[in-house]
Amino acid sequence: MAKDHEAALLIAASEADANLFYATRFLAPDPFIFARIRGRNILVASDLELDRARVQAGVDEVVSSSKIAAKLKKRGVSIVTSAELVHFLFRERGVRHVLVPSDFPIQYADALRAKGYRLRLKRDPFFEERTIKSKKEVLAIVQTIRHTEHAVGEAVRILKKAKIRGRYLMYRDRQLTSEYLKQVINVALMESGCIAAHTIVACGKQGVDPHHQGSGPLLAHEPIIMDVFPRSSETRYFADMTRTVVRGKASPKLKKMYQAVKECQAIAFKQIRHGADGKKIHEAVQNHFVELGFKTGESDGRMQGFFHGTGHGVGLEIHEPPRISAASDVLRAGQVVTVEPGLYYLDAGGVRLEDIALVTQSGAKNLNRFPKTLEI
Amino acid sequence: MAKDHEAALLIAASEADANLFYATRFLAPDPFIFARIRGRNILVASDLELDRARVQAGVDEVVSSSKIAAKLKKRGVSIVTSAELVHFLFRERGVRHVLVPSDFPIQYADALRAKGYRLRLKRDPFFEERTIKSKKEVLAIVQTIRHTEHAVGEAVRILKKAKIRGRYLMYRDRQLTSEYLKQVINVALMESGCIAAHTIVACGKQGVDPHHQGSGPLLAHEPIIMDVFPRSSETRYFADMTRTVVRGKASPKLKKMYQAVKECQAIAFKQIRHGADGKKIHEAVQNHFVELGFKTGESDGRMQGFFHGTGHGVGLEIHEPPRISAASDVLRAGQVVTVEPGLYYLDAGGVRLEDIALVTQSGAKNLNRFPKTLEI
Numbered sequence: 001m002a003k004d005h006e007a008a009l010l011i012a013a014s015e016a017d018a019n020l021f022y023a024t025r026f027l028a029p030d031p032f033i034f035a036r037i038r039g040r041n042i043l044v045a046s047d048l049e050l051d052r053a054r055v056q057a058g059v060d061e062v063v064s065s066s067k068i069a070a071k072l073k074k075r076g077v078s079i080v081t082s083a084e085l086v087h088f089l090f091r092e093r094g095v096r097h098v099l100v101p102s103d104f105p106i107q108y109a110d111a112l113r114a115k116g117y118r119l120r121l122k123r124d125p126f127f128e129e130r131t132i133k134s135k136k137e138v139l140a141i142v143q144t145i146r147h148t149e150h151a152v153g154e155a156v157r158i159l160k161k162a163k164i165r166g167r168y169l170m171y172r173d174r175q176l177t178s179e180y181l182k183q184v185i186n187v188a189l190m191e192s193g194c195i196a197a198h199t200i201v202a203c204g205k206q207g208v209d210p211h212h213q214g215s216g217p218l219l220a221h222e223p224i225i226m227d228v229f230p231r232s233s234e235t236r237y238f239a240d241m242t243r244t245v246v247r248g249k250a251s252p253k254l255k256k257m258y259q260a261v262k263e264c265q266a267i268a269f270k271q272i273r274h275g276a277d278g279k280k281i282h283e284a285v286q287n288h289f290v291e292l293g294f295k296t297g298e299s300d301g302r303m304q305g306f307f308h309g310t311g312h313g314v315g316l317e318i319h320e321p322p323r324i325s326a327a328s329d330v331l332r333a334g335q336v337v338t339v340e341p342g343l344y345y346l347d348a349g350g351v352r353l354e355d356i357a358l359v360t361q362s363g364a365k366n367l368n369r370f371p372k373t374l375e376i
Numbered sequence: 377m378a379k380d381h382e383a384a385l386l387i388a389a390s391e392a393d394a395n396l397f398y399a400t401r402f403l404a405p406d407p408f409i410f411a412r413i414r415g416r417n418i419l420v421a422s423d424l425e426l427d428r429a430r431v432q433a434g435v436d437e438v439v440s441s442s443k444i445a446a447k448l449k450k451r452g453v454s455i456v457t458s459a460e461l462v463h464f465l466f467r468e469r470g471v472r473h474v475l476v477p478s479d480f481p482i483q484y485a486d487a488l489r490a491k492g493y494r495l496r497l498k499r500d501p502f503f504e505e506r507t508i509k510s511k512k513e514v515l516a517i518v519q520t521i522r523h524t525e526h527a528v529g530e531a532v533r534i535l536k537k538a539k540i541r542g543r544y545l546m547y548r549d550r551q552l553t554s555e556y557l558k559q560v561i562n563v564a565l566m567e568s569g570c571i572a573a574h575t576i577v578a579c580g581k582q583g584v585d586p587h588h589q590g591s592g593p594l595l596a597h598e599p600i601i602m603d604v605f606p607r608s609s610e611t612r613y614f615a616d617m618t619r620t621v622v623r624g625k626a627s628p629k630l631k632k633m634y635q636a637v638k639e640c641q642a643i644a645f646k647q648i649r650h651g652a653d654g655k656k657i658h659e660a661v662q663n664h665f666v667e668l669g670f671k672t673g674e675s676d677g678r679m680q681g682f683f684h685g686t687g688h689g690v691g692l693e694i695h696e697p698p699r700i701s702a703a704s705d706v707l708r709a710g711q712v713v714t715v716e717p718g719l720y721y722l723d724a725g726g727v728r729l730e731d732i733a734l735v736t737q738s739g740a741k742n743l744n745r746f747p748k749t750l751e752i
Contacts, residue, residue, distance in 0.1 A: 015574070016392060028587065029574070029695065047683045052585045106485040107478035107497055121483055183569065186609075190566040193559065197571055197609060198391070198405070209428045211404065233562075233573065307423045319405065 006097040008036040018316035019126045026057035083111030101126045125321045132334035144232045144239035149370040151188035155181050159247045164220040178214035189230045196230035207350030221248035223349040238318045242354030245376050253348040258374045260292045261351050264341040272364035274333040278324035282310040311338040335359040382473040384412040394692035395502045402433035459487030477502045501697045508710035520608045520615035525746040527564035531557050535623045540596040554590035565606045572606035583726030597624035599725040614694045618730035629724045634750045636668045637727050640717040648740035650709040654700035658686040687714040711735040
């Protein structure tokens with residue numbers, strides 16, 4: 001990726017930076033320095049992380065930042081910043097050109113440029129190879145998917161058991177709420193070693209906002225969107241799945257929307273393969289919605305119709321390249337992407353269905369098994 | 377904070393950026409633009425987030441990015457980047473000077489500088505007022521602390537019930553492991569609506585690495601460090617608590633270490649107050665360890681002794697200003713900080729005790745209630 005004379009540099013907390021975790025497989029809550037110099041991977045660790053890094057990090061060399069700092073102080077450097085540490089590392093290895101991610105912090109960039117380094121920015125995928133999942137990585141994603149399916153299954157089981165009383169759903173003599181169902185899903189996931197944040201259980205009009213997490217009583221005969229995207233705390237790989245269900249009877253419009261979303265999912269799955277352009281797939285989905293009479297745009301002061309992307313890569317981040325959206329992005333075998341068309345109307349509620357596809361040379365493999373049923 | 381003619385600018389995903397969440401109280405997984413111009417808070421939202429932002433964001437104005445983009449395209453801008461959106465916003469409001477956080481992404485910084493903007497960097501605390509917690513914020517932290525105490529209590533209950541068989545602990549006829557206890561803690565927290573990641577249950581030598589999460593069988597008569605730092609999924613405020621226990625009998629050295637750590641905690645609590653310098657508190661802790669004969673440094677190729685900071689701010693981030701560490705940082709009333717001295721030796725294991733202090737004009741208030749007992 002980097003030119004011969006160009007070192008790749010990351011300074012971040014690997015808990016928050018998937019590229020850094022990918023490069024080192026070392027998890028730390030505070031920023032540390034990583035450099036790839038002529039194919040050699042070097043990690044600079046503080047005293048706090050030094051020994052753990054030596055054991056856990058998948059790098060060629062772990063360097064002690066406090067040892068460098070001691071040398072620099074002898075040379076008269078009074079305040080040893082991260083840029084000074086990088087400068088020490090680079091000077092003794094003859095590096096002048098640096099490749100950094102486009103979200104590289106400006107404080108380090110300015111300090112390094114002031115020392116004469118030439119920086120070249122690279123947008124994600126910073127490590128191209130990170131988008132292509134190994135068998136082990138696909139397995140990790142599938143494991144998280146299975147745990148997600150189990151958790152959503154628990155929620156569906158409760159919805160099926162719930163009794164309809166007027167507009168509301170009752171479970172164990174209490175009104176069934178979005179909060180309760182989210183907790184059921186999140187606890188089931190934690191029992192499987194998966195961490196779920198921002199789980200969506202959005203009913204009726206709430207579901208018209210694709211990122212509304214949902215709150216309050218769940219209603220009978222209204223669509224309930226469940227969008228669940230946990231990360232395995234062991235492997236750190238994400239899953240992402242959405243199902244829409246109605247406890248009771250769906251309106252005719254909702255049934256048509258559900259059918260349309262299912263068809264659009266199938267259209268996308270049919271087109272996904274090595275070499276396909278995400279933009280064309282997204283347009284095919286948009287066109288099919290239009291053909292079926294589903295309009296998109298602002299109406300009654302709200303966005304309605306289908307106004308988000310068709311899919312995104314999933315791995316060490318919940319949203320990562322490639323995209324199946326309005327921007328061109330050519331798919332490659334080994335990539336793992338969501339397929340999640342949706343329709344959102346104030347007079348009917350929201351419908352979204354989301355599975356995960358493994359891109360192969362000949363097509364797409366759906367890694368999800370969870371059934372799709374509207375009325376339960 | 378910003379000069380009259382200087383706009384504050386953030387471009388980030390508020391799920392990952394506490395300053396942006398603090399400024400907007402709007403939670404989104406993808407980057408969006410926030411600007412404070414002459415005291416007016418403006419959020420630029422994509423179609424996907426527009427309606428939710430209008431309802432949820434605590435700002436003065438929500439602007440549609442696609443509406444700006446449409447105007448820019450009419451003016452001949454072919455690719456509408458985030459920098460173009462900012463430029464549109466700033467030009468019509470006469471902004472030329474911009475205050476950005478020190479971790480502002482270089483891609484936006486370079487693009488804005490290329491358009492003639494002068495950027496000034498500000499390190500954390502970007503919003504000074506964020507370090508001073510309101511009553512509501514302190515309450516949110518205390519709530520998360522209570523949930524944490526409950527979860528650690530569950531773990532202690534299991535440890536007490538565990539039977540000692542040789543070196544190992546047995547619970548319900550199985551070997552008790554670090555993994556099991558972490559799951560007990562994490563599930564208990566999730567049941568309380570708190571998300572715990574990287575929970576530490578580290579036994580014996582594992583505990584000598586302060587960030588070792590722990591794995592495998594828990595041993596009798598060895599120290600077990602439990603460091604738990606969940607975030608409330610409702611309020612998004614963190615707690616952070618550490619207890620060290622021995623199931624069985626502690627060695628004489630371990631008892632001395634435990635006593636020393638307790639004393640150092642008390643020393644720090646006694647010195648914390650409005651106006652105190654974190655550096656001096658940290659040095660007092662270091663000095664007391666030295667006085668008691670506990671040495672710090674590399675030995676047998678490992679860092680041993682007390683080699684991390686005494687404390688850090690806690691709030692919307694698990695680590696945030698102010699610090700009680702080797703760097704000067706003056707405490708102010710209303711700040712909330714951890715107090716977590718520790719001692720780590722290969723021949724005895726690790727001991728760390730951590731509570732949370734509310735800084736007041738007259739001293740420190742310990743927000744934790746959980747007892748400190750070594751042998752259980």
